[in-house]
Amino acid sequence: xxxxxxxxxxxxxxxxxxxxxxxxxxxxxxxxVFIDSFMSGANEESFRNYxxxxxxxxxxxxxxxxxxxxxxxxxxxxxxxxxxxxxxxxLQAYTPHLDFPADFLFYKADGFxxxxxxxxxxxxxxxxxxxxxxxxxxxxxDGTMVRxxxxxxxLGSWFAGKLGASVGAPVLLQVKTRYGSTDxxxxxxxxxxxxxxxxxNRKAVYIPLTIADEYLETDGAVTGYTLLGSxxxxxxxxxxxxxxxxxxxxxxxxxxxxxxxxxxxxxIIIIIFLIFVIASVGVSxxxxxxxxxxxxxxxxxxxxxxxxxxxxxxxxLEAMGIGLIGIGIGFALAIPLNVFLVNHGIDYGFMxxxxxxxxxxTGVLHGKWKAGSFLYSAVTGxxxxxxxxxxxxxxILTRPIADNLRMK
Amino acid sequence: xxxxxxxxxxxxxxxxxxxALKDISxxxxxxxxxxxxxxxxxxxxxxxxxxxxxxxxxxxxxxIGEDMVSEMDNTGRTQFRRRNLGxxxxxxxxxxxxxxxxxxALALQLNSNNTKEIDRKTREILRExxxxxxxxxRPSRLSGGxxxxxAVARALVGNPKLILADEPTANLDSHTGEAILDLMKExxxxxxxxxxxxxxxxxxxxxxDRLIRLHDGEIQSDTGGKQ
Ligand SMILES: Nc1ncnc2c1ncn2[C@@H]1O[C@H](COP(=O)(O)OP(=O)(O)OP(=O)(O)O)[C@@H](O)[C@H]1O
Ligand SMILES: [Mg+2]
Numbered sequence: 011x012x013x014x015x016x017x018x019x020x021x022x023x024x025x026x027x028x029x030x031x032x033x034x035x036x037x038x039x040x041x042x043v044f045i046d047s048f049m050s051g052a053n054e055e056s057f058r059n060y061x062x063x064x065x066x067x068x069x070x071x072x073x074x075x076x077x078x079x080x081x082x083x084x085x086x087x088x089x090x091x092x093x094x095x096x097x098x099x100x101l102q103a104y105t106p107h108l109d110f111p112a113d114f115l116f117y118k119a120d121g122f123x124x125x126x127x128x129x130x131x132x133x134x135x136x137x138x139x140x141x142x143x144x145x146x147x148x149x150x151x152d153g154t155m156v157r158x159x160x161x162x163x164x165l166g167s168w169f170a171g172k173l174g175a176s177v178g179a180p181v182l183l184q185v186k187t188r189y190g191s192t193d194x195x196x197x198x199x200x201x202x203x204x205x206x207x208x209x210x211n212r213k214a215v216y217i218p219l220t221i222a223d224e225y226l227e228t229d230g231a232v233t234g235y236t237l238l239g240s241x242x243x244x245x246x247x248x249x250x251x252x253x254x255x256x257x258x259x260x261x262x263x264x265x266x267x268x269x270x271x272x273x274x275x276x277x278i279i280i281i282i283f284l285i286f287v288i289a290s291v292g293v294s295x296x297x298x299x300x301x302x303x304x305x306x307x308x309x310x311x312x313x314x315x316x317x318x319x320x321x322x323x324x325x326x327l328e329a330m331g332i333g334l335i336g337i338g339i340g341f342a343l344a345i346p347l348n349v350f351l352v353n354h355g356i357d358y359g360f361m362x363x364x365x366x367x368x369x370x371x372t373g374v375l376h377g378k379w380k381a382g383s384f385l386y387s388a389v390t391g392x393x394x395x396x397x398x399x400x401x402x403x404x405x406i407l408t409r410p411i412a413d414n415l416r417m418k
Numbered sequence: 419x420x421x422x423x424x425x426x427x428x429x430x431x432x433x434x435x436x437x438a439l440k441d442i443s444x445x446x447x448x449x450x451x452x453x454x455x456x457x458x459x460x461x462x463x464x465x466x467x468x469x470x471x472x473x474x475x476x477x478x479x480x481x482i483g484e485d486m487v488s489e490m491d492n493t494g495r496t497q498f499r500r501r502n503l504g505x506x507x508x509x510x511x512x513x514x515x516x517x518x519x520x521x522x523a524l525a526l527q528l529n530s531n532n533t534k535e536i537d538r539k540t541r542e543i544l545r546e547x548x549x550x551x552x553x554x555x556r557p558s559r560l561s562g563g564x565x566x567x568x569a570v571a572r573a574l575v576g577n578p579k580l581i582l583a584d585e586p587t588a589n590l591d592s593h594t595g596e597a598i599l600d601l602m603k604e605x606x607x608x609x610x611x612x613x614x615x616x617x618x619x620x621x622x623x624x625x626x627d628r629l630i631r632l633h634d635g636e637i638q639s640d641t642g643g644k645q
Contacts, residue, residue: 012527019515310511313472314572315500315528316492410461412473415507 013320024300026330031296035336035395036343038289042282043344044162047351047377049278054378057264059207062145065263067246070094071234073256077263080333082111082131084188087231088255094235097250099298101239105139106232108222114187114215115182115194116173123174132215134222134232143236146205146214150265153177153201159220164212170202177202183217186307187227195225206374250274286390289336294396297329308406309414325403327398333395337388344384351377419581420446420469420612424486425478427635428465435558438464439475445642446614447578448483451606452642453626454616460632462616463584469614470503470582471495483579500528504573504601506583506615510526510565512572519544519553522572529576539575547571547601562591563594570598574605583615587622599625 059068075086088094093108098104114130116122137156141147147155162180175181176199182197195217203214223230231325237244248257261268300359311321334395355374404416427439438461446594454462455602467473469480471487480488480543491556504525509515526536544550557565566586573581585601587595599622606613615622621628631638 012524016513016515023515107613171429274485306509306511307513310505313499313505314471314525315496315498315503317496410473412467415472416463 013324014327017324017331020300020324020328021331027296031292032336032339033291033334035333035391036339038282038285039337039340039391040347041285042143042387043318043340043348043380043383044351044377045278045282046380046383047348048356048375049275050378050380051351051355051376053376055206056267059205059210060264060267062259063205063207063210064144065260066143066238066377067234067241067260068237068239068257069263070237070247070251071256071258073161073254076232076258076262077254082109084110084186084226084228085186087228087233088235089229089231091232092254094255097161097247098235098237101237101240101243101247102140103238104137104235105136105143105237106219107136108134108139108219108226108232110134110185110222110226110266112215113184115184115278116175120179120181121174121176122179123172126173128173129336130215132185132217132222134219135216136219143238146203146207146210149203149205150201151204155162156200156216156218159219160200160218161195161197161221162218163197164201164203164216167202167204168211169213169215170199170255175199175202185225185285187225187228190405193225195221197221199405204301238391257356286394289388289391290398293329293332294401295397296332297325298402299400300328301325301406305406305409305414306326306334309411312407312414321407322400325399330392332388333392336389336395340391341384341386348377350377352379407413419448419481419483420444421479421481423479425462425465425468425475425480427468427473427475429512434576437635439468442635442637444477444630444640446612448612448625449606449610450612450614451603451625451627452570452612452614453623453629454632455618455623455629456632456638457614458618461635462632464583464635465566466582466584466614466616466633468476469580470505471499479519484508496583501576502579504576504578504581504611506566506573506581506586508558508585509590510562510589512565512568514557517554517556518549520559521557521568525576526570543571543575547574559606561594562590563597564625566590566594570605572609574609578611579638580612580614583613584617585618587617587619591621592621596618598622 052286072086072088078086090305104414105248110132112130112132114128116127136160141155150164151167156164163183165175170176176178179199181197181199183193183197185193191255197217220234223226244257244259248343251257308321357374422442422444425439425442426437427440429436442465449554454465455460465474468475469482475488478488479486482502485494489500499548513524513645514539516524521541522543523536526539530536543574544553547570549564549567549571550559552564560568573583576591586602590598602613603625605611628640628642630640630642
C-alpha cells in the first residue's frame with residue numbers, strides 16, 4: 011500500500027517527463043489500433059469484393075487454365091457445357107465466362123482522350139445469369155447492361171475515365187481467334203460500372219458471350235463457371251467432376267491475395283514492434299533519469315531498512331504508472347479515431363486509381379473494431395513499461411548503500 | 419553496548435588502495451552521545467557506515483547489544499537496520515513527495531501495519547521535536563532546520579537502539595545546528611538512545627559526552643576513558 015502510494019506520488023514528481031513519455035507510448039498504441047483496424051477492414055472488404063465481383067463461392071475451370079492463368083489462353087476451354095450444366099442445376103446460381111486477351115483500340119475522333127490501343131483482358135459474360143452471381147452489374151452508374159447478341163461493351167469506371175470513354179462511344183477489340191487468325195470486333199460502350207472494388211474499376215471490360223463466341227470461333231466453349239452455393243453442394247460437385255475440369259474453392263482462388271495480405275501483415279507487425287521499441291526506449295530513458303536522480307534517496311530508503319525488492323517494486327509500479335497513463339491517452343485518442351474509421355471511413359480511392367496495391371477495396375475504407383488490438387497493446391504497453399524500470403533500478407540497487415549515499 | 423574490534427576497511431579502485439579504517443577497536447556504552455571528528459578523508463563516514471550496517475568491514479568484529487552485526491548477511495543487516503537503527507543524514511534526505519507526517523510514518527510502516535499505532539507514535543514524536551502545525555507540509559516548504567528536525571523525528575520514531583548521524587549539522591547555520599544538536603541530546607537523555615555522529619564542528623564536539631578523533635583511519639584520541 012505504502013509502495014503504491016509512493017510510486018503514484020513519484021509518478022507526478024516529474025510530471026512533464028511522465029507526460030512526454032506517456033505520450034510516446036500513447037502514440038504507439040494509437041498507431042497500433044489505427045493500423046490494425048484499417049488493415050482488418052481492408053482485408054475483410056477485399057475478400058468480400060473478391061467473392062461478389064470475381065470468384066463467387068468457387069469456380070469450375072478448364073483443366074490447365076488456372077496453372078497458366080497469366081496467359082489467359084484459349085487453349086484451355088470447357089467444350090461440353092450441357093453435361094456440366096446438368097450437374098450445376100442444384101446450386102444457388104452459376105454463370106459461364108470466357109476470358110481472352112485483346113487489344114482495345116480507340117480514337118480521339120470518337121471522344122477518347124487520344125488515338126491509341128491498350129492490351130486488356132476481356133471477360134465475355136452471359137447477361138442473363140451473370141447478375142445472379144455477381145454484384146457489379148447492379149452498379150452500372152452510366153448506361154445499361156449489355157444484352158445477348160448486342161455489340162455492346164461494359165467498362166470499369168476508372169478505365170473508362172482514364173481513356174475518356176463515355177456511353178455510346180465506339181470501340182474496337184482486336185482479338186486472336188481460337189485458331190490464331192486475327193479479327194476485329196466493333197462494339198459500342200453501353201454502360202460504365204463503378205463499384206467499391208478498385209481492381210474492377212481499373213480493369214473491367216465485359217462483352218456478351220454470344221458475340222465473343224462468334225468472333226473467337228469457340229463454338230460455345232467457355233473458360234469456366236462461377237458458382238454460388240453451400241459448402242456441402244460445392245463439395246459434392248467437386249467430387250463428381252470429370253477429367254478435364256477443375257474445381258477451385260474461394261480459398262484457392264484468393265490464394266495470391268492471402269499471401270500478399272499475410273506478408274503485409276507481418277510487415278505491419280514489424281512496424282508496430284518498432285513503434286513499441288521506440289516508446290519503451292522513452293520509458294526506459296525516463297525511468298533511468300528518474301532513478302539516477304534519486305539514488306541518494308534510494309540510499310536513504312535502503313538505510314532505513316527498505317528491502318531492494320520493495321524499492322524495485324516501487325520503481326516498477328511507477329513505470330507501469332507511466333504505461334497506464336500512456337494507455338489512457340492512447341485509448342482516449344484511439345477510440346474516437348476508430349469510431350470515425352468504422353462509421354465514416356477514410357476516402358483514399360484517389361490513391362488506388364493509378365496503381366495496384368493488391369487490395370480490392372473501395373475508395374472509402376472502413377475500419378473494424380478489434381478488442382484484441384486494444385487488449386494486446388494495453389498489456390504490451392504495461393508489461394514493457396514495467397520491465398523498463400528493472401535495468402536502471404537494478405544498477406542502483408546492486409551498488410553498495412554507501413555508494414548511493416556518497417554523492418548528492 | 420557496542421563493540422568494535424580490530425575493524426579494517428580498504429577501498430580499492432584499480433591499483434589504488436585507500437585504507438579508510440585501520441584496525442579500529444572501540445567500546446561504546448549504551449546511551450552514549452558520541453562524536454567522531456577528524457579531517458576530511460579520515461574515515462568518519464566509513465566508521466559510521468560499518469557500525470550502521472550500511473557497509474561491511476573487511477575484517478574485525480562489530481556487535482551491537484547481543485547482535486554480532488559484522489557476521490550478518492545482507493538480508494540480516496537490512497532487517498537489523500529496520501528494527502534497531504535510525505539514521506540522520508547531512509542533507510536531510512527526506513522524500514520530497516511525502517509530507518512531514520508521511521516521511522516520519524514511513525519509517526514505522528516498514529515494520530508494522532498497525533495504522534492506529536503508527537499514527538499515535540508519529541503524532542507523539544511530532545510533538546516532541548516541535549513540528550506541530552507542519553505535519554502536512556512537503557520538505558520543499560520547510561527550512562533546513564525544520565527538515566533536519568523531521569529527519570531526527572524519522573530516526574527516533576521507531577525507538578531504535580542506536581542512531582547514526584553523519585555530519586547532521588554540516589548543512590545548517592551554527593544557530594540552527596546548535597538547536598538540532600540540543601534536540602538530539604535531549605532525546606538521548608530522555609529515551610536513552612545511543613547517538614553516534616560525525617562532525618567537523620567545534621560546537622558539536624563540545625556538546626558530545628565523548629569525542630573520538632580519527633586520522634588516516636586510526637583513532638588519534640578518545641576522551642572516553644576520562645568521562
Ligand atoms: N567507495 C569508495 N571508493 C574509494 N575510496 C573511498 C570510497 N569511500 C571512501 N573512500 C576513501 O576512504 C577514505 C575515508 O573516507 P570517508 O568518507 O570515510 O572520510 P570522511 O572522514 O567521512 O571524510 P569527509 O569529512 O570528507 O566526509 C577517503 O580517503 C575516501 O576517499
Ligand atoms: Mg564523511
